Amino acid sequence: MDTFHIIYYNGAWLLITYSLNFYPTGRQETFFTNIIKLVKLFLIFGLVYLASFGFNEQPPYFLRKQLFVLSVIFSCLLWYRYLFYLALRKYRMKGGNSVKVVIIGKDDNLRKIVDIFEDPYLGYIYCGFFDDKGFNRTDYQGKIENCFHYILENNIEEIYCTTSRLSKHELQNLKDFADNNLVKFKLIPDHKEIFTRAMYIERFGTLNILDLRKVPLDTDRARITKRLFDIGFSLLIIVFILSWLTPLMLILIKMESPGPLYFKQPRNGLRRKIFICYKYRSMTVNGNANTKMACKNDARVTKIGNFIRKTSIDELPQFYNVLRGEMSVVGPRPHMTSHTLDYQSSVDKYSVRHFVKPGITGLAQIKGYRGEIVHPIDIRSRIRLDIFYVEKWCLLLDLKIIVYTIINMFGKNEKAY
Incomplete structure (x- = not known):
């Protein structure tokens, strides 16, 4: 294989995977949620790969050979991704690649977010929630004012706040605390009934606008x-x-x-x-x-x-x-x-x-x-x-x-x- 083809194939692969955002793996991503990207990658790269032979006359058996090579590449990639997610799953279930989290404020979303955190495959370590209203639950850690010491004492890495239970002043204090202590700060919005799967964030200068009905057309x-x-x-x-x-x-x-x-x-x-x-x-x-x-x-x-x-x-x-x-x-x-x-x-x-x-x-x-x-x-x-x-x-x-x-x-x- 000459230098041109080496640069052409590798450059095309990098460009396509970058465009599809193929390699970054989100914490909640699995082999099956990633399979669509894999198929898109194979189809696009296959076309690019075969296009390089279209300008030269090749015998019929040559095309069959290249299709076989593409099939081998796809099979290897498929098995690699499957084994990667399988290994990642086992590693997280043993405590690796984990992140410790707490929730500030209890509302109707609490049960749903806790169910996600308690999935061992995702690698979250749920440490409980804080709320000014007392609760007789094993995961209740106390009032909101007690969360700051607890977060530092237990090396909490992510804070999830329910906006329906906190004032603007409380949210700002928690955000400032998180920024100053290298803790990730995330919000669980209320009014979930108005949100749709077609939501999209638009930027108007420095202002973020949530478009609840983003239509592809x-x-x-x-x-x-x-x-x-x-x-x-x-x-x-x-x-x-x-x-x-x-x-x-x-x-x-x-x-x-x-x-x-x-x-x-x-x-x-x-x-x-x-x-x-x-x-x-x-x-x-x-x-x-x-x-x-x-x-x-x-x-x-x-x-x-x-x-x-x-x-x-x-x-x-x-x-x-x-x-x-x-x-x-x-x-x-x-x-x-x-x-x-x-x-x-x-x-x-x-x-x-x-x-x-x-x-x-x-x-x-x-x-x-x-x-x-x-x-x-x-x-x-x-x-x-x-x-x-x-x-x-x-x-x-x-x-x-x-x-x-x-x-x-x-x-x-x-x-x-």
Whole structure:
């Protein structure tokens, strides 16, 4: 191997591991929480590794050899990380790599944080808590004013303070004490019920702001990526499927019942903006189509309508909505405006789904939550999955949802009516 390849491979490895923050190991990190980073590292480095051979003509067996080398590298790395975390676990359970901690102030979070500290794998040595209200517990160490001497006497390394139990003055005193005695000072915030898994800290000059609803699609790069994918995918469907399917549907639908080819309905999109959603008409023309959802054995549904609803073919005209920028290929399904008004006042966090464009298919749909709302749990489960999608969006998630949607089109779905 020449000097160029040595520098190229090692430089690429260091750059990729740095970008993925691969090597720093947090105290609460395990082999299984680290596995996603490992897969990302392998995929990216594999592409970089193989790219170096793309500019030179190589015999077919050479590529197979390099793929084998990559597989060996990945296997060795996988076993190394597994053995590393296994050894670290045993070392911590014997008292190594440990940190002594105390909690200042008792509130509803105490039991949860103590459960974490008492996990021997993490390497915490929990020494008890202090609070001005007396408690008949073995881990109660006394009033807050007694904690300073105890911390110094027992070489405590980290202090965890519950902000709901301490005044600003007490917190400042504890912080100053910790800074002056090389003790790490950490806060357990109250009002935990308003926090979400999508929290993000922003800096405004010297001021830290906690954003409780950081949406991945807020970034320009994510929006552009998703929009380019939507345009490309919708054009493929329109050109290669709708171009011949639409005339066929026109004949079949009008043969069975009079009325238009398309069913057009106002629905709520991004930030609740109303747009006209297109579908192939699957029902006879009726006066309550904009207020009543289709139900099982619905007399309004035609024979051809029953087929296209079960296979989701009726949704395909919405690719025109995607091309126009009103919808996305993947996202929370748009609801009728009357249902939006109802659910946003009766279902907690319903409106979060409107932080992103609605989709032709979505996470809730591939999980079986589609069609008629029979029980309150149906809409709550649907919204829970919609919020998960909003908070955890990535292009890979979109691709997975599309694949499962196609699979479901050819399978039996009890809610497809």
